[in-house]
Amino acid sequence: MPDYEIFTIKELAAYLKIAEKTACRFVAEGKIPGFKVGGSWRFRRNELDKWILRQEKQIEDRNG
Numbered sequence: 001m002p003d004y005e006i007f008t009i010k011e012l013a014a015y016l017k018i019a020e021k022t023a024c025r026f027v028a029e030g031k032i033p034g035f036k037v038g039g040s041w042r043f044r045r046n047e048l049d050k051w052i053l054r055q056e057k058q059i060e061d062r063n064g
Helices: 009-016 020-028 045-063
Strands: 035-037 040-044
Touching: 009 020, 009 040, 009 045, 040 045
Parallel strands: none
Antiparallel strands: 035 040
């Protein structure tokens, strides 16, 4: 899929395999990179993939 693919909150939740409510909470807490279009959140797939890699690295660093 192209790097410029943009997700809605519903698509974000499906991509991360989490509940929409959890996705909304992560966004509200600033844990997931996103931007607003009007009043709706949007997420770039390539930024989400970078975020996932950072999450994995943090876990590896903590576990030594």
